[in-house]
Amino acid sequence: MNTKLTADQAFVRETNLSLVLRLIHSQAPISRAQVALMTGLNKSTVSSLVDELLAKNLVHEIGNNIGGAGRPAMMLEVNAQAGNVIGAELGVDFVSVAVTDFMGNILWRKREEADTNVNQVKMINQTLQIVKEAIKFGKKKNQRTLGLGLTTPGTVNINEGVLIFAPNLHWRNVPFGKIFAEQTKLPVYVENDANAAAVAEHLFGTARQVQDFLFVFSGVGIGGGLFLNGKLYRGKNGYAGEIGHFPIMAEPYQTVCHCGNRGCWETYANQYSIIQRVQARLEVKRSSIIPKLMAEQNSGLTIPLIKQAADAGDKEAIDSFAEAGLAMGQGFAGLINIFNPKKMILGGPLSIAGEYLLPNIIQAVKRHSMPEISQQAEIVLSKFGPDASLIGAIAIVVDDALTRFIHFGKK
Amino acid sequence: MNTKLTADQAFVRETNLSLVLRLIHSQAPISRAQVALMTGLNKSTVSSLVDELLAKNLVHEIGNNIGGAGRPAMMLEVNAQAGNVIGAELGVDFVSVAVTDFMGNILWRKREEADTNVNQVKMINQTLQIVKEAIKFGKKKNQRTLGLGLTTPGTVNINEGVLIFAPNLHWRNVPFGKIFAEQTKLPVYVENDANAAAVAEHLFGTARQVQDFLFVFSGVGIGGGLFLNGKLYRGKNGYAGEIGHFPIMAEPYQTVCHCGNRGCWETYANQYSIIQRVQARLEVKRSSIIPKLMAEQNSGLTIPLIKQAADAGDKEAIDSFAEAGLAMGQGFAGLINIFNPKKMILGGPLSIAGEYLLPNIIQAVKRHSMPEISQQAEIVLSKFGPDASLIGAIAIVVDDALTRFIHFGKK
């Protein structure tokens, strides 16, 4: 951790450059005068900072503002063509890769099913193959590629780029950073899925001006991205955010968690818990269209299928989501009490059923948290839903660029 | 919230002044040369910064270092006589006030029993009376008094100095800041007990160089002080840290929490839960010396009395602490998974039984948390035990002084 504690003039310049760049990023189109007003910086200082950003091609002028008295303002925005970014999400049963411009607009994407249980090396090679396609696509566009972001469920050492432990993948100590850097010759960023999703939401999503929020990434497990005081909180070793393993022991479903313990919150509120709930309901022979759907589609009992049943009005599906939503809300309530956040954002694969989960989450939060605190917290769905972690992989590269680019020379 | 995001030269000076002052505070005695080495600042810069601190009487020279080659170093330390600080802790059933010097050394203290249930105004007046005694004592010492810190269990708006809600006191919207400022003419700082205790531990206690830790304040309830990235985390409105109200619903003790809900973690691990556990054990007529002790001392069933019984080897007392320790550890485990802290510090009234609780907390943490994370977390007792919040009241004044004093003119 390169934690310089002292300040000097270079630090001042970097701070202000980064601040102005981020402001232009999130508020574009915006004029120099508006930047000066919003930051409190002097007009002349803003001009100097913007000049530098223009020279580095990070920002460009997009023509005059019309209307209003006085000299028309020259509007600025971040240059989407500042470079491409590649993001890859390594899920438990799939791999997703995307190429975007600097503003996070998707230019290319590909998703493949995968099976992590079979072979770690095979899955890494599969990912590498798709990433190489993505790089080829980026080259065609004749743009520099700024980096490769890689997200995965589990605790990550981001400095070394090593996956420490992913309970749901049963993987330990995988040096993703080294592997992908050698094979792609790109700067590689490795990050936990929920952390990355939180950054995505802050840069491109529903948490743009929000300084304190939690991203709850729900899928096979439940992970948390803690965005506190305007930045990601990673804890002592970067493992912070394992919110799914808070021991709550609430209901009779005493499922053993992938982490090895019993009573973890996520076992009551993850994908599998919903499937369990549906199974239990089907066993007592209630009328449900789910068996019919499974037969028709030759499919197992999956979340998309249950969602489909719920959309068709199937009571067992809807009630199962509701139950899981209440269990989810119990954890949300606890987290809201702990963090006093402005927003709680639900994303990840399970969020495709957000419309069935959210009302129950909100209800449980009302019941289980301190009203003074929960009244302050807005509970919403991720802008990117099941793609939250993929866009997150992009976001961690862009976010780093927004602070580091400043050090680059002229293009 | 005066959140200036931009940086300028004044900011640089403040940052470095504060850094040097804090370094001298925590590492004294220390020379200018050592400060330069540790901070990376230029020798001449350090000299200039130290000169300013000397001129403001915040630091003083305490003579030459002896031994070693070269010119002997002039050692520096923070001037304990820079001013007095008054701290007041408003507990659920007591009031404690102390006067310390700038280094937190206690010069005077007084504690009175109180009963918040009877009359809020009466209790505030009682506190005010003792605080005025403290001020008089401070004046005798012929020192300026830097401020009054006030801690209380509950959520606090620190900017307004208002207690928003204290479940265990049944108080709402008490403008402590205004009341005490008018009556004492001192700068008044109001803070939640656990938050303040965390600051105390960081400035004066076992977390001096620790950037990421949680203070768990256990007494009538359980509060948390979240010290993250080297500073207190307060959340959106300053209510963060209500860790006691995480809904866990673990055991048959379905006690209604003071917050109005059921299943809050603190109901399984607070003072009253231990008393309940002892009562339940005594009812089934086990042999215990507790009834005898109660009769002898004409006392109710209190934590100090149960502790006394445990010290005498009483199995029921020891086992009750052990049970509560395990319940406490369950929450610790969840918090460790969420925060990946370097330390977990247990303090507050209940920590007088720390020796009986801690081993069980550690055992439960091992069982319920992810080993990669919990191996990183040291679980320790507060340096100040039951006084953690009182010293915390001092610490919030000193901490503010360490950053604000820099703005003062020459004395």
Next chain:
DNA sequence: TAATTAGTTTGTTGCGGCAACATATTATTC
């Protein structure tokens, strides 16, 4: 006396702030 370490002096570089100014437009008046 030489070596070593502590701290000071003098001058340099580079930052943002300030105030005056040039520029470009709309609004108002005749």
Next chain:
DNA sequence: GAATAATATGTTGCCGCAACAAACTAATTA
């Protein structure tokens, strides 16, 4: 329709102040 006023944007040149660098003095030991 032309002249003038008002308004807002952005630039220029100068200043104070920050840390830094290098050369210095100071005080000690070997």
